[in-house]
Amino acid sequence: MENTEQRKIKILLVEDDVNLGYLMVENLEAKGIDVTIATTGREGMDAINRTRFDLCILDVMLPETDGFKLAGRIRSLQPSTPFIFVTARMQEADKLTGFETGADDYITKPFSFKELYYRIMVILKRLNLQVLPAAPNKLTVGNVVLHTQERTLLVNGSEKKLSRREADVLSRLMQKTGNYVSRSEILKQVWGNDDYFTAKSMDVYMTRLRKLLKEEPTLEIENLYGTGYRIRVADIGA
Numbered sequence: 001m002e003n004t005e006q007r008k009i010k011i012l013l014v015e016d017d018v019n020l021g022y023l024m025v026e027n028l029e030a031k032g033i034d035v036t037i038a039t040t041g042r043e044g045m046d047a048i049n050r051t052r053f054d055l056c057i058l059d060v061m062l063p064e065t066d067g068f069k070l071a072g073r074i075r076s077l078q079p080s081t082p083f084i085f086v087t088a089r090m091q092e093a094d095k096l097t098g099f100e101t102g103a104d105d106y107i108t109k110p111f112s113f114k115e116l117y118y119r120i121m122v123i124l125k126r127l128n129l130q131v132l133p134a135a136p137n138k139l140t141v142g143n144v145v146l147h148t149q150e151r152t153l154l155v156n157g158s159e160k161k162l163s164r165r166e167a168d169v170l171s172r173l174m175q176k177t178g179n180y181v182s183r184s185e186i187l188k189q190v191w192g193n194d195d196y197f198t199a200k201s202m203d204v205y206m207t208r209l210r211k212l213l214k215e216e217p218t219l220e221i222e223n224l225y226g227t228g229y230r231i232r233v234a235d236i237g238a
Contacts (some may be wrong), residue, residue, distance in 0.1 A: 009034065009124065011053060011054065012035075012048065014057070017059075022037070027113045033131060042063075052078060054127070054129055055082050057116075057120075058070055058083055059086060061089065105119050105123070142216060148167055151164060166205055169190055172189065177230075177233065186229070190202075219233055
């Protein structure tokens with residue numbers, strides 16, 4: 001039986017058209033994909049040097065370093081990472097150059113988001129990667145309400161703004177309230193790996209989330225060594 005890995009997919013998008021870029025980010029993140037956006041070839045290079053991505057989407061005509069050179073950098077640092085060119089350059093010579101660099105696909109502008117998404121899914125399926133379904137936009141446990149898209153947390157009516165990772169971690173715990181979620185599962189789904197340094201980073205996030213929930217005494221994030229974390233709802237009448 002085919003073993004499909006299910007975790008949060010990480011995509012690098014390098015697009016100098018800011019409006020188009022953020023529209024693409026909004027649509028992809030609504031599908032449950034974690035997107036890092038860069039607006040120049042240099043920013044894309046920096047992102048590749050820092051992070052391993054499951055897929056890269058590259059414009060060709062970029063400031064500082066063009067998409068073809070950036071693709072070469074990806075191939076040298078992360079040879080197994082697939083990439084797609086999304087560009088207004090429609091000449092056959094450009095397409096051939098794109099495929100010669102090792103591109104998995106070449107999409108010309110204008111395009112529909114649905115087309116881009118299905119092309120991404122084809123590549124991820126080939127890699128046995130499956131996109132996690134996006135979290136519900138609103139999660140409620142007792143007097144705590146999390147709006148996942150806006151990344152706002154209401155605790156007894158008091159609003160707190162969360163970072164993306166804080167919202168991702170809390171959403172996974174709230175969706176499984178009362179049940180333990182393993183450290184490894186959280187790390188792989190939110191951070192993309194479960195190495196020592198990432199685990200230490202998650203401890204900081206858990207401390208922050210516990211402080212945010214302190215105003216609701218019936219809820220706590222409980223840690224069971226060797227098992228994971230869960231949101232426990234206390235019975236105040238007990």
